[in-house]
Amino acid sequence: MARSLRDWLAHSPLPHLESRLLWQQVLGVSRTWLITHDADLPDAGQAAAYQALEARRLAGEPIAYILGYREFWGRNFHVSPAVLIPRPDTELLVECGLQAIAGLPSPQVLDLGTGSGIVAISMALDRPDARVRATDCSLAALAVAEMNARALGAKLLFSHGNWYDSQLGSEQYDLIVSNPPYIDSQDTHLVQGDLRFEPQGALTDGADGLSDLHRIAQGAAAYLRSGGVLCVEHGWDQAAAVRALFQSSGFSDVASLRDLAGIERVTWGRLPA
Ligand SMILES: C[S@@+](CC[C@H](N)C(=O)[O-])C[C@H]1O[C@@H](n2cnc3c(N)ncnc32)[C@H](O)[C@@H]1O
Structure with a gap:
């Protein structure tokens, strides 16, 4: 028997939000459209397309790779397993930068290490006068x-x-x-979890x-103007070690910033002028 969108959403083994996003993807519609058309009956092709996406999510594939995008700093960025x-x-790194x-x-x-480009692109769009260079060792990521x-x-x-x-x-930079x-x-x-699907090299x-934080801190002075700033994201338990790396690499005013959960997540420092 044909099922309405409301029934599909109610009976999905996925959380409601994920099921809704997959339906929006299959139908190419907005959240509002889906809510206002929830009595509609998807055809067999649409139902099969939804079930294929649902099976991928149930197998653990991250929803962002299935949808092909993720929101960051108020914009949607295309993402792939690269x-x-x-x-x-x-976003704290962008704020700091x-x-x-x-x-x-x-x-x-x-x-x-620009990956999908979120940091470089967000900064370039917020500061159109900036000249922003983005690097990566992965051609697929670039x-x-x-x-x-x-x-x-x-x-x-x-x-x-x-x-x-x-x-x-x-070239000399004001900010790395x-x-x-x-x-x-x-x-x-x-x-475990989503990390299984992401590039290990990222x-x-x-x-x-x-070791990469070390290389980045040690090499920065050769590419920064005097007074230039280095700003890095790091793990929840690495702030003290990263501050020490910055200090031994010649940075002053070294400090760590806390994320919304109160965790020291970003460290920055300035080269003496
Ligand atoms: C943690 S991801 C960050 C990606 C992106 N900046 C973001 O915040 O979502 C690290 C990135 O560094 C790149 N990377 C890893 N090793 C590198 C290296 N030796 N040289 C340049 N980029 C590297 C990876 O390919 C990956 O895109």
Whole structure:
């Protein structure tokens, strides 16, 4: 017997929100449309398409990869399994970066490990006078970032390579931002939940979680102007270690910022002028 959208939603083994998002995806409609048409009967093709998406979600695939997008800093970004799924925590990195360049005209910004491009693109759109370069060692990730920049109308420069070894030339930056892989390779969360589906090279440095943060802090002085700022995201228990890395790399005014859960999530420091 044909079932209405309301019945499909009521009987899905998925949480209501996820089931609704999958139906919106299948039908190409808004939340309001779905609510106002919940007595409609999907046809057999639509029901089969929904069931295929539902089966993927029930097998554990992250909803963002199934939908193909995730909202960040008020905009939708395309995501694929080539990139980390944007996390709300990373908005603190954008906030920190924007604050660091607040008084500077036409600042030069470098985003190391851009993934889907969320940090670089959000900053470029909020500061259209900034010149923002985004790098990644993954060509597949850079392709996603370029697609997002085009779709959202952000003008960025892109470089492929290993951290500072990305043909950066002799350019000097006012700000370097980075959300590098910082999960310890022995952390069992890497083989659980959504993380199983995300690129391992975006999650872990293959070591203790601090090795990429170390490289980024140590190499920054060669690419920052005097008075320039480095701002990084890190794990919930890494703030003290990252502050020490910044201090031993020549930064002053080193401080960590807390996320909405009260966890020290971002650390920044300034090169002496
Ligand atoms: C934690 S993800 C962050 C992605 C994005 N900035 C975000 O916040 O969602 C880390 C990114 O760093 C990139 N990455 C890992 N190792 C790298 C390296 N050695 N050089 C450059 N990028 C690297 C990964 O490909 C990945 O896109």
